[in-house]
Amino acid sequence: MSAMFTETPLVRRKLLLQGVAKWVFFGMAVAMIVPLLLIIGFLVVKAAPSLSLGFLLDVPAKGMKEGGIWPALVGTIYLVVISLAVAAPIGVLAAIYLNEYAKDNWFNRIINLAVINLAGVPSIVHALFGLGAFVYAARFGYSIISASLTLAIMTLPVIIASTREALAAVPRSFREACWNVGATRWQTIWRVVLPNSISGILTGVILQVSRAAGETAPIMFTGAVFFKAVQRGDLFPYGLGDQCMALSMHLYTLSTQVPGVRESIPYATAVVLLGSVLLVNATAIALRVWLRNRKKW
């Protein structure tokens, strides 16, 4: 009887291969993640001597070789807030159109294609567009407004994609119930669809913030500058028509254009930028997980 259950060489080979394959694929997943965690750890260690509250609030000193990052930090906040104010309404309304109004015809397929391509346009081409359209054609000059608008267009697909997903997750029966009591299309959207998808939309908006905060190329030639004199801790140092510093640009400048910077400063700038972007993303992910767990339908 027992002979029936002994492994034949073929089965043994098959199981061996299975074991090897499993570990190889596991290794591939790990090989992409672990070195990166090590690198991030290394950045934090190198940055440690400079990381402090004072570093965030101080202005750069001695030709940017010393001091903090306050003007860049505030500049990034300006750019993010303004680009968000532009991109969020357009993006959410665009998603509402695509999910609630658009029929499946050739024109709407072109819109879809345009959204995908807008997401795929290289960031430096967005920069060229911002320069041609906002700085020159619209005569906004090199300014916060030009840079923010460029960022807004660049990050629009992020908001469109996640809002659409949130809207599509609302069951069709909800809408049908609402139409059946005589509500118009917009009343249905406003009273039923949006309240049921608002947290998902919020996730998309948060992701837009993280994307906008990290971009460098689109703002480099439209409004961000190497240096701008600002008071320590000044909350409103820039006007809309001014140029500003930005964290991402500051990191590029410090690590390529300024010789003799104290070593820990670029590392600390990188850690602050990386840390805030990851924090914002983690918030979005946490929101999404929380949402999925309390979904009622």
Next chain:
Amino acid sequence: MGEKLLEGLIYLCGISAIIFVLGIFFFVFKEAFPVLAKPNFSLGQFLFSPEWYPTSETNVRYGVFAMIVGTFSVTVLAMLIAVPFGLGAAVFVSEFCGPKLKETLKIIIELLAAIPSVVWGFIGLTVMSKLIVQFTGAPVGVNILNGGVILALMSVPIIVSIGEDALKAVPDSYREAGLALGATQWQLVYRVLLPAAKTGLLAAVLLGVGRAVGETMAVLMATGHAVHIPHSILDSVRTLTANIAAELGEAPEHSDHYRVLFLTGVLLFTITFAVNLAADLVIRGIRKK
């Protein structure tokens, strides 16, 4: 009445993506166009000459061939690393790990995708270049190898997430049929899932290529700045994107040099448009099936 107005606004926002894509092409092309008519400029030279001397007093030459080769070599190297690892990780996440680990890995991969490109560039410039000098003995650490590795790490998250979607789209009945025949998971992956998901995996690779070709800050900082045709993986190169980023600031406004940089932008726009269109057609083809 108010509702009609609002729906008009919604429609306008709906088509905004088309307006913006056309706008991008229009404005970039508009700035580039006048140089096409110049007698000392030829499109053939632009595309096929490796001689880039935009500021020469006597003999200005605008050839971006060396940059095309630069972009190509960095992208190919990045894909050689990212495609096997990305698809391997996608297979692991989709088929081999439990639900808890799967959730964790997906979150980590999503966070990796969020790392700003300038931070990647900084990692290339500091950490990676030191490692490369130490292990290969190359004179400079910023080169094709450095840019390729950085770009690979940047493209992996997109390849993993799209690749995992493609594997998820294979019906479970395929898996069940395979398991019922006594196949192991590996046999299932190799004989059933990979063939069934191959178009989706192709789309994942294409999107990775699109990301790598268009990446700017990371390659600007990690590939060095030599405008020449590379002979080895340890040579410095310059990519199309990095060339625009490096020189736009110093090119006088509306000069020929400035316009040629915009023309490079048109070229990049065209390449990424084609790659993304191909990926979209591939994905659409799957949905139809």
